[in-house]
Amino acid sequence: MNTAIPLDPEAEADDPEVHAATKALVFNAAERLFAVHGFQKVSVRDITAEAGVNLASVNYHFGSKDALLLEIFRRRSTELNRARARMLHEAHDRHGGKPPVRAILEALIAPPVRWSDPRGDRRISAQFLIRSRGEGTDEMREALRSDVSHLRRFADALLIARPDLPPEEIYWRIHFVLGMIHNNRFAEFDRLHTLSEGLTREDDAAALIERMLDFAEAGFAL
Amino acid sequence: MNTAIPLDPEAEADDPEVHAATKALVFNAAERLFAVHGFQKVSVRDITAEAGVNLASVNYHFGSKDALLLEIFRRRSTELNRARARMLHEAHDRHGGKPPVRAILEALIAPPVRWSDPRGDRRISAQFLIRSRGEGTDEMREALRSDVSHLRRFADALLIARPDLPPEEIYWRIHFVLGMIHNNRFAEFDRLHTLSEGLTREDDAAALIERMLDFAEAGFAL
DNA sequence: ATCTCATCCAAACGATTGTTCGACACGCGT
DNA sequence: ACGCGTGTCGAACAATCGTTTGGATGAGAT
Numbered sequence: 001m002n003t004a005i006p007l008d009p010e011a012e013a014d015d016p017e018v019h020a021a022t023k024a025l026v027f028n029a030a031e032r033l034f035a036v037h038g039f040q041k042v043s044v045r046d047i048t049a050e051a052g053v054n055l056a057s058v059n060y061h062f063g064s065k066d067a068l069l070l071e072i073f074r075r076r077s078t079e080l081n082r083a084r085a086r087m088l089h090e091a092h093d094r095h096g097g098k099p100p101v102r103a104i105l106e107a108l109i110a111p112p113v114r115w116s117d118p119r120g121d122r123r124i125s126a127q128f129l130i131r132s133r134g135e136g137t138d139e140m141r142e143a144l145r146s147d148v149s150h151l152r153r154f155a156d157a158l159l160i161a162r163p164d165l166p167p168e169e170i171y172w173r174i175h176f177v178l179g180m181i182h183n184n185r186f187a188e189f190d191r192l193h194t195l196s197e198g199l200t201r202e203d204d205a206a207a208l209i210e211r212m213l214d215f216a217e218a219g220f221a222l
Numbered sequence: 223m224n225t226a227i228p229l230d231p232e233a234e235a236d237d238p239e240v241h242a243a244t245k246a247l248v249f250n251a252a253e254r255l256f257a258v259h260g261f262q263k264v265s266v267r268d269i270t271a272e273a274g275v276n277l278a279s280v281n282y283h284f285g286s287k288d289a290l291l292l293e294i295f296r297r298r299s300t301e302l303n304r305a306r307a308r309m310l311h312e313a314h315d316r317h318g319g320k321p322p323v324r325a326i327l328e329a330l331i332a333p334p335v336r337w338s339d340p341r342g343d344r345r346i347s348a349q350f351l352i353r354s355r356g357e358g359t360d361e362m363r364e365a366l367r368s369d370v371s372h373l374r375r376f377a378d379a380l381l382i383a384r385p386d387l388p389p390e391e392i393y394w395r396i397h398f399v400l401g402m403i404h405n406n407r408f409a410e411f412d413r414l415h416t417l418s419e420g421l422t423r424e425d426d427a428a429a430l431i432e433r434m435l436d437f438a439e440a441g442f443a444l
Numbered sequence: 445a446t447c448t449c450a451t452c453c454a455a456a457c458g459a460t461t462g463t464t465c466g467a468c469a470c471g472c473g474t
Numbered sequence: 475a476c477g478c479g480t481g482t483c484g485a486a487c488a489a490t491c492g493t494t495t496g497g498a499t500g501a502g503a504t
Contacts, residue, residue, distance in 0.1 A: 020450095020451090022451080022452080038262070038356075038357060039262075040260070040262030040263065041262065043490075043491065043492080044491080044492060044493085045490090045491085045492095053452085054451095054452055054453050054454080055453085055454085055455095055492095055493095056452080056453070056454090056493085056494080056495090057451090057452075057453095058492090058493095059492080059493060059494075060450095060451075060452080061451095064492075064493080065491095065492065065493090066492095131356065133409075134260075134353065134356050134357070134407070134409075135260060135356070135357060141409065144409075144413065145413075145416070147413075148413060148416055148417050151417055152417060155417060155418075167418070167421055168418060168421040168422050169433075171414060171417060171418035171421060171422050172414075172422060172430075172433050173437060174414075174417075175405065175410065175414045175422075176402045176405075176434065176437050178405060178410075179401045179402040179403070179404065179405025179406075179410075180398045180401040180402060181401070182401065182405060183397065183398075183400060183401025183404060183405070184401075185356070187355075187356075187363065187366075188397065188400070188401075191366065191367075191369075191370060192393060192394075192396075192397045194367070194370050195370050195373055195374065195377060195393060195396075196377075196389070196390060196393035199389055199390040199393060200390055200393050200394060200397075208394075211391075211394050212398065214441075214444055215394075215395060215398050215441035215444075216441070218440040218441045218443065218444055219436075219437035219438070219440045219441050221440065222436055222437075222440055244481080244482080265460075265461065265462080266461080266462060266463085267460090267461085267462095275482085276481095276482055276483050276484080277462095277463095277483090277484085278463085278464080278465090278482075278483075278484090279481090279482075279483095280462090280463095281462080281463060281464075282480095282481075282482085283481095286462075286463080287461095287462065287463090288462095
């Protein structure tokens with residue numbers, strides 16, 4: 001698995017462990033390799049070689065390869081969920097507890113799409129999370145069940161914003177919007193780029209969010 | 223890989239072609255296991271055990287594990303492309319060469335969603351194709367480039383149906399619709415089912431197609 | 445100084461991987 | 475009967491996998 005991606009110089013801060021630079025190196029290398037090549041295709045040796053540490057570091061610091069994967073997933077997942085929850089909360093505050101559909105959808109769409117911005121340093125995390133949805137281990141799929149409770153807040157907000165719609169209609173449309181979000185992968189962007197012969201540029205996250213919001217809001221306006 | 227999935231009734235009993243039956247057995251077993259567990263998690267021994275044939279059968283009939291995967295992918299991919307192209311062609315005939323947006327989108331959405339119908343026997347093929355999009359080998363990703371030429375017919379039709387829209391807008395919305403389609407995975411349906419607490423039922427393919435069409439058409443109506 | 449503890453390292457472990465090999469069985473045309 | 479080709483089979487191949495091991499290292503506390 002050859003990769004020529006610049007390594008992230010920033011290490012994590014404020015951890016209970018004082019002297020664990022190796023752990024952060026492994027964490028970042030693993031996330032990057034997993035995001036690019038997938039879980040099964042990346043070996044522990046690939047990770048440690050990329051991180052420049054000893055082979056046994058993975059098992060020493062994380063217990064196992066799956067546990068390492070799970071830890072990355074949980075970290076990034078809670079980060080994303082918090083960003084979404086914060087935006088939804090702000091929307092509630094701004095609109096007196098009953099935000100419109102577009103504000104709710106924005107809280108759902110904007111955070112992950114902003115992560116995918118090529119100008120930022122969170123693209124890898126975004127790709128990792130998208131990939132983990134389809135290739136995760138059994139434990140990660142169980143961790144995705146708790147994601148349901150997180151999604152329910154968005155569903156409830158939408159049910160209030162559109163009380164005239166039958167609830168099942170709301171849920172289906174959430175499913176469609178999530179499909180739009182999870183389709184923002186490197187390979188899909190590439191395919192779109194060749195299909196449009198270079199017309200579509202994904203380097204503007206704000207414009208993409210607007211486009212997705214227009215599309216999704218129209219689907220919810222029925 | 224523990225699999226407790228009932229074997230399909232087709233081609234299991236005494237076939238007139240006794241000697242070529244093994245290849246079909248391997249083909250079907252591999253497609254089913256790949257669709258359920260993913261490509262990397264399924265070993266050649268899993269496939270041959272599921273098919274009830276000798277371990278060497280895969281390499282003898284297909285050359286390698288990757289070649290087997292590629293052959294399944296090519297078969298199902300051309301089948302799907304043909305079904306879509308036929309529907310698009312019929313739409314052209316019905317509307318004098320200038321079909322409306324909804325008819326074009328229907329040709330894009332209906333075939334794969336019909337495959338996903340639990341009452342049919344093509345759910346496995348649909349899941350396989352969806353999964354191959356994210357976990358495919360390098361050769362398969364190259365085969366997906368030719369899929370672009372297939373998508374271009376839909377893009378051209380939409381450009382004609384909406385000449386007032388800037389082309390890049392058309393391409394982005396195609397990207398969104400494809401995201402809706404590719405999100406129809408087992409795991410995602412399950413998550414939606416638990417989120418809606420049983421309200422959403424995916425057993426009605428026709429109703430799901432209508433829902434997706436309504437949503438997508440609204441997004442294109444802007 | 446000695447003990448302690450966390451960390452790192454090279455080496456090896458057993459298991460599993462995809463693939464290959466040689467032998468054997470059968471149908472079929474000559 | 476023979477040879478030939480196709481197909482199947484058990485066995486083994488080398489490679490890679492995740493994980494474990496025992497000892498070296500070095501800083502901090504006693």
